[in-house]
Amino acid sequence: MNRTALVERRRMSPRHRPGASIAFGPLDVIVRDPQVTDVAVTCDGRVWADFGEGMREREPRMPFRDPGVVRDYAVQLCAQLGRRLDDARPIADASSEDGVRVHAVIAPIVPHGAAISIRLPDRTAATLTELHRRGLFPAEWMPVLRGLVARRGTVLITGGTGAGKTTLLKALLAECDPQERIVTVEEVRELGALPLADHVSMVTREANVEGAGAVGLPELVKATLRMRPDRVVLGECRGEEIADLLRAYNSGHHGGMTTLHADGVARVPSRLTALGLLAGLTPQATAMLAQGAFDAVLHLEREHGRRRIAQIGLLCSDAGAAGAGLAGAGLTGRPLSLWPGDGPAQYTRDWPRFAQQWRPI
Numbered sequence: 001m002n003r004t005a006l007v008e009r010r011r012m013s014p015r016h017r018p019g020a021s022i023a024f025g026p027l028d029v030i031v032r033d034p035q036v037t038d039v040a041v042t043c044d045g046r047v048w049a050d051f052g053e054g055m056r057e058r059e060p061r062m063p064f065r066d067p068g069v070v071r072d073y074a075v076q077l078c079a080q081l082g083r084r085l086d087d088a089r090p091i092a093d094a095s096s097e098d099g100v101r102v103h104a105v106i107a108p109i110v111p112h113g114a115a116i117s118i119r120l121p122d123r124t125a126a127t128l129t130e131l132h133r134r135g136l137f138p139a140e141w142m143p144v145l146r147g148l149v150a151r152r153g154t155v156l157i158t159g160g161t162g163a164g165k166t167t168l169l170k171a172l173l174a175e176c177d178p179q180e181r182i183v184t185v186e187e188v189r190e191l192g193a194l195p196l197a198d199h200v201s202m203v204t205r206e207a208n209v210e211g212a213g214a215v216g217l218p219e220l221v222k223a224t225l226r227m228r229p230d231r232v233v234l235g236e237c238r239g240e241e242i243a244d245l246l247r248a249y250n251s252g253h254h255g256g257m258t259t260l261h262a263d264g265v266a267r268v269p270s271r272l273t274a275l276g277l278l279a280g281l282t283p284q285a286t287a288m289l290a291q292g293a294f295d296a297v298l299h300l301e302r303e304h305g306r307r308r309i310a311q312i313g314l315l316c317s318d319a320g321a322a323g324a325g326l327a328g329a330g331l332t333g334r335p336l337s338l339w340p341g342d343g344p345a346q347y348t349r350d351w352p353r354f355a356q357q358w359r360p361i
Contacts, residue, residue: 022080022096025073026062031118038162041116043107045070050162053305067113074104074114095203098193121166121190128171136164136300137309138345141337144312147358148296149175152231152255156315158262158271159300164307165259166190166235168300172257176231180255183224186235187217200227217241218279221248234258242272243279246289265297265313269331287330290315296358297333303341311335314354 024031030039030049038050045064048055064070074092078085081094081102090109095101099121106114128145131137137145148155149172157165173194176182181198184191192201202223207214217234221244224232232248234241237258249256262271269287276286299311318332336354339345 022077022100024077026060026064027118029061030058031120037120037122039118039120041070041073041114043067043070043110043113043115045113050305067107070113070116071106074106074116077102077116078104093188095188095190096192097189097201099190101188101190121193122170125174125195126167126171127174131168131171134307135341136168136307138339140345141309141312141339143360144355144358145172145298146175147360148172149255150361151358153295153358154249154254154293155257156268156294156297157257157259157300158265158268158297159259160261160263160302163300163302165300167307168298168309169233169235169257169259170194173231173233176255180230181228182231182233183227183229184233184235185217185220185224187238188235191233191235200229218244221245224248225251225253229253231255231257236260237275239275240279242275242286243281243289246286246293249293250289262299265299265311265333265335268297268315268333272331284330287317290331291317296354299335306341308339308341310339310341312337312354 027039027047030036030047033051035051036049037052038055040048040055041064042048044067047058047060049058050056064073075085078092078094081096083092083094085092085104085106090106092102092104101119103117104114128142132139132142155172157168159165170191173182173196176196178197182196183200183202184194185202187204189201189203202220204217204220205213205215217239218241221232221234221241225248232253233256234245235258237245237260245258260268260271262268269290272290273283273286276283294315297313297315298309299313300307301310313333313335316332316334318330335348336351337345337347
């Protein structure tokens with residue numbers, strides 16, 4: 001079965017509707033709406049949902065009567081996903097195999113009841129063609145995006161929360177050759193339902209009640225290198241796993257992808273430096289590893305509910321910064337193209353060479 005047919009089959013199968021196995025109860029009608037990306041419940045039982053234009057208050061099928069009901073609902077929701085939520089563990093972050101993510105916090109961390117956040121994956125199995133149709137990027141960037149995948153470029157996707165990093169990551173992975181072996185690593189599973197034939201999806205494990213048995217992202221990233229991967233994909237880089245990831249991307253494992261919270265290509269070096277310090281890397285060591293690790297940086301932004309790739313850039317050496325002892329010493333983030341969301345993109349003089357390098361095969 002080819003990739004297109006496999007994507008379509010999984011899209012149409014009821015078993016692969018995101019969250020199909022989770023009982024959402026009062027929120028079921030809201031959550032099942034294919035346009036909804038996020039649902040939140042505040043401590044007083046008010047419900048908010050994002051239908052693509054920002055969070056707006058919604059009336060659930062059955063209102064939450066009091067904070068106690070909200071708390072009980074949060075506990076039951078997390079229990080369905082195998083996460084404990086009680087006085088001993090008042091914060092839970094859980095996900096389903098198909099990428100529904102639930103975060104819940106109960107009192108006394110919040111004033112009363114519980115605060116619940118539900119993140120829903122893209123229900124349309126979006127391709128790059130579909131994302132272009134939605135206005136995520138201009139048409140002239142399509143060959144570069146496809147070329148980065150086809151020529152096994154290593155890609156760093158950046159942006160804020162809800163900017164569309166994971167959606168773009170899934171669309172890029174959908175462009176991979178069906179014969180490739182892809183290993184994904186995540187703290188909370190969002191890439192588990194990718195329509196890939198040879199795909200291993202790994203997630204971290206929390207410690208048990210005795211405090212033993214935890215498996216973190218650094219251990220999982222190391223494990224990927226023993227699994228004969230064609231691509232190593234880290235759902236989100238957020239801590240000391242950066243050291244193992246950069247070493248993997250510098251040791252012949254091309255075509256990998258990861259996401260990172262950052263507010264622009266120019267800010268990526270300082271973010272990587274901060275994560276490197278958590279792993280015991282000096283700024284100079286992080287800069288040396290990062291420069292050789294990533295072939296492109298794709299930066300996304302979200303404004304007024306609309307998502308777009310705002311910048312495409314590179315990580316380059318900066319001898320001046322290194323000599324001055326600055327944060328991110330020896331590394332600079334350089335945008336090559338900017339797109340405001342309407343009209344033509346703006347290009348630097350280095351863009352033609354970059355675009356030629358990553359033209360589709």
